[in-house]
Each structure stands twice: as structure tokens, then as C-alpha cells.
Amino acid sequence: MTDVAKLARVSAMTVSRALRNPEVVTPKTLKRIEAAIERTGYLPNRVAGSLSSQRTNVIGLIVPSLRNAAFVKTAQGVADMLGQRFDLMIAHSGYTLKGEEAAVVAFLSQRVCGMILHNTRHTPRTRRLIQEAAVPCVETGNLVSRPIEMTVGFSNRKAARAMTEHLIHQGYRRIGFVSVPLKENDRAAERRAGYAEALKKHGLAVDPDIMLEAEAGLKSGGEALVQLVTGRRKVDAVFLTDDVLATGAVLEANRRGWRIPDDIAIAGSDDDEYQQNVLPPMTSIRFPRYEIGRRAAGMVMDRVLGRPRRRAVVDLGFEIIRRAST
Amino acid sequence: MTDVAKLARVSAMTVSRALRNPEVVTPKTLKRIEAAIERTGYLPNRVAGSLSSQRTNVIGLIVPSLRNAAFVKTAQGVADMLGQRFDLMIAHSGYTLKGEEAAVVAFLSQRVCGMILHNTRHTPRTRRLIQEAAVPCVETGNLVSRPIEMTVGFSNRKAARAMTEHLIHQGYRRIGFVSVPLKENDRAAERRAGYAEALKKHGLAVDPDIMLEAEAGLKSGGEALVQLVTGRRKVDAVFLTDDVLATGAVLEANRRGWRIPDDIAIAGSDDDEYQQNVLPPMTSIRFPRYEIGRRAAGMVMDRVLGRPRRRAVVDLGFEIIRRAST
């Protein structure tokens, strides 16, 4: 920057201004500076700038994993919303609270100017660190009433309850339930709770024998379906609370020649292209993943750009999409 | 840090050492420092550290988009390989060379210590900037012989040629070709070239009428298939060089009751769970997406950690997976 300043015959300070508030610099001076920047190939050093100004332009995003399309959609929303004004750092927690904590520490050390967590459960230390650092923070995912600061998401419990009730209204009485493993995953746990609530409300038995946890994957969804349908459990419908598991179940039914929904009804979750296009198209729950990312990013940016701190809980809801599989 | 130093009755310098080279500090002193860190809740400021040491621990990754699962798999590989030692910044180019350039400028300003680009074509300025900054850089994706510095990937052209030859050997003679739009996408262009090469080599006509560009998406793949099969084009096989397009084609054939491969053979690309599990399982090309991410990250880290600069071209190849759809 000194080089640029010399070449343009101004002080470094003026160069700095020209870069951030071109309008307060005389057009003539500005021209000279721009020419000098061009000639020297100068690239501002944001590390120095950040240290000096005590703020960065980096937003940190923590997702459980990049393997799950749902989180990636949210990340897309975040990335699109941030645009050129902010840079994006992404870390993954590996679905563990400790992993999340480690990522938070790393981000805080980098002095990110805002954080987005895809999770609403945290270790006490995670909460404390974020609060003490007073970094603008949005939690996404399962809606909670008392966020660290702001949250945007939907109620997994209500969504699962709504889908289960839909199945009950369609006349199904033995409804199997399949989710990804519940350990350290509040979202899956909430869905299971919603499912159970609906059954109880309608006087149906909550039978652990037909509530399965399955590893992520198409194959795994198919296996879960087979496990529920064969043997003596006699389910008439299966609700799989994961996009990939759900599609896997339908594809497996196709392979075995089971008719959907006559032999077995299948409902999915986190609607996507595949669920829409399999045979038959699947009843599912649509979650506004991308929109959540955009909103979360927007809320963080607002705070970074000056809006005062305020608790905020934004419920973006969900939608039950009825298709031919139920 | 000064607070910690005071509390531990040592200099700031010693605290700094304790954090980075605990082994050179007397155990007793170390204990005091650790206690002080605990008490003050001190979090190192990496911005300051980076400015001082003139190097960050941030690796920048640029992908065309987060919407394409293939790029996300590579990103996973990168993220997994980096582990805790480095932080990851992700930017997307929007599939344009100018977008990539903007992201490179942003990363260089952030003084990332290494960069991974998912692209091997760049604007002249992009190449120049990276070379002048002398930042360790790995390009992934379509293999080229003269990378900026290092590259790891596979030959899209060879892969497409191999698949086309496989179809020819199976006895197909009118082979339709579908890819995503070629504009600013060297990978898609290379595949088309490979397809054409194979046809020529076997004395088959290269007919632009049966070479389609389709927007990404399951629907779009189905439409392309229908367009090729109906009408008077009489293709006997279709090669779709995109995972989603390919699955979309099979699902559409299922809906219409077309028998695969008897009525129409379908080959895909970038093999994934879906292509494996549709009916019938699809012949496809397997690319080592995840491994590419790991290798790229490994190569960058090696350079950052001191291995000398050296041109490197790593071909991770591909594999033709034969299944029932052809």
C-alpha cells in the first residue's frame, strides 16, 4: 500500500480511503490512485485490515456434515445471500456437540463477524463462548424457543406429527417409523416425538418394535422397509423421516414388486427431486432448506451491519405434499 | 494475551510459545500459563497471529456451485483431509470464469495459505494472480497437462470415450448424447469430444441432431430422453453425462413403461447411489470425487508445510461400471 501511495503521490491513508470510501476522495486523486493500484498489482491485505479495524468480513457456517443434501441446501442459501460482501467459512461438526464446539472455537479465533449453526443444541461451553464473544449468531434447524440469539427453522416435531396424522386420516393404523440414529441428533429425536404424539392422540399404540433407526443411505432405507413389512409386524404404512431413506424404500419396493400404496404406503420427508420422480411419486414433507439459509444469512448480515441485538425466532414452517404413495 | 501473561507472571512471548510449542516451555511455567488461560477465558486472535507471522491457516476452495453433488463430494474430501489443522473457506464461481476470478481475488486478499480450484480453465488474470502470489494451488476436475502448479483429477474425454466405446461394443449404433450446457464448462465439452472421438474411430456418424444440452435436473434428463427416443431420430442408446440427468432418464422410462435396455439402453455418468439403485441399475462411470478432494487437500497441505514447489499432475482415473441398463 505504501508503494501505491508513493506512486500516486499521496499518503497511505488516502489510498485506504480511496478503497473504502471513494466518494470522499477528489476524483483526480482517485484516478491517480487507481492507476497506481493497477500498475503495482496491489491486493489489499484483509488480515491487516481486520486486525486494525477489529472486524472481519467472514461469516462462519457450521453444518453437521456435507454428506447430507439438506445441509448443503441451507449452505447454498447462505452462500447466495452473502454475495460478494462477505466471505464464507464452512466447518462440519460430524454430528457431535464436541465437534461443534471445536468449530466454534476455531471460528471465534478467526474472529468471524457472524456465525450460523445448523443445530439448536449445544454444549454449555459453546453457548457461553458465543455469548461472551457477542458474535451475531443464528441457529437453524429445529426451532427452539430460547435461542442463543436468533434462530430460523421449523418444528420437526410438528412436521412429523402432521405427517403421521395425515397417514392416520388416510386410514392407516400400523404405521412404521424410520429415522436416522437419534444420538446427539435433536432433529431426529423431535420427529420421533411428533410421530408418537400423533399416534397417542388418535388412540393408536406406540410400538417400539416398528420404530427403527437406520444409517443414512438408499440401501439402508430399503432394508428398513423390508424389515418392517416382512415378518409378523404387519405394518400398513411406513414413514421414513429422511429423504434418502425414503427414496431407498420406494426403490426397494419397486425391485420386489410390492405395490405402493396398496401393499404398503410409504411417506417420506425433506422432499426433493427424487421423491417427486420415483414411481409412484412420494408423499413427503417439504422443508424450506434453501430459504432458511438465506434468512439466516440475512439476519446475520443485518446484525453485522448495525441492527441492534435482539432475540428473534423465525418459523418458516413446512408443507405436507400429498402424492400417490399414500 | 497480555492479561494471561500477567496472571501467569511471564512475558507475552512465553505465552505465545506455550500455545505453539508447549515442549520448549518448562512444565511448571506451562501449568501456570494454562491455568491463566483457563481463568481468563483467553482465545488466541488468529488475525493478529496471521498478520505477524505472515501466514494464515486457511485453505480456500472454489467450486462452480454447491448445487451439484459431485462438487460437494470433493469438498467433503477436502474438509475431511484438512482436519483441525486448517480452516476451510468455500466460494462458488457460479460456473463462470469471472466468478472464479472474483473468488480468487477475495481469497488472495484474505491471504489464504493454499487454494483448491475445481476447474482447470481460468482467465489470464486468475492465472497471473495466483502465480504472482505464489500461493500453493491445486486444480481439480478435468485433467490438464500444464497446470498452474498442481492438479489432480481424471480425463473427462477419456472417460466419455470409454463409455461410448462400451456402448458400441454392446452393439448399439445410434447413440444419443446428453450433457449439461457446454458454455464455460470445459468438463462437459471434453466429454462431448470424447464421445465424438469414439464414434469416429468406429466409423459411426457424429450427428448433432442427437447431441443435446440439457439444464441440470431430473425432469430435464427425462425430457432429453423422450426427445431422443420419440420422433424420427431412432436412437438405440443414450449416454447422459451427468448423474442427475441420467437417473432422470431412467425414472422417465419407468413412468412410460419403456423397457431398459430392450427399448432403449441408458448409460450414465458420475455414478452414485441412485444410479445403483434404480430399476434397472444403471451402467455408469465412477469418478473418485471424494478421493480427489482428499488428494488435493493433501497436496496443498504438503506445500504449506514445507514441501518445495513442483509441477504435479495426478490422474486418479475412472471406472466404467457395467450394470443392467446397457
Place this chain on the structure above:
DNA sequence: TTGAAAGCGATACCAG
């Protein structure tokens, strides 16, 4: 509108 001086919070380097 422009400039000079004083940090920002760490690390490098050299003494002790």
C-alpha cells in the same frame, strides 16, 4: 479533502 501518529495483538529475532 488530506496527512501524521498511534495502535490492533500477535510473532520473529536476538539477547541474556
Place this chain on the structure above:
DNA sequence: CTGGTATCGCTTTCAA
């Protein structure tokens, strides 16, 4: 093994 001092490249603040 520990400490002092200069410095990294920019922004803040205040004065001209």
C-alpha cells in the same frame, strides 16, 4: 528456557 523490541499492513483518530 525466557524476555525485550521491532514489526506485520492497515485503520482510527485527530489535526491541518
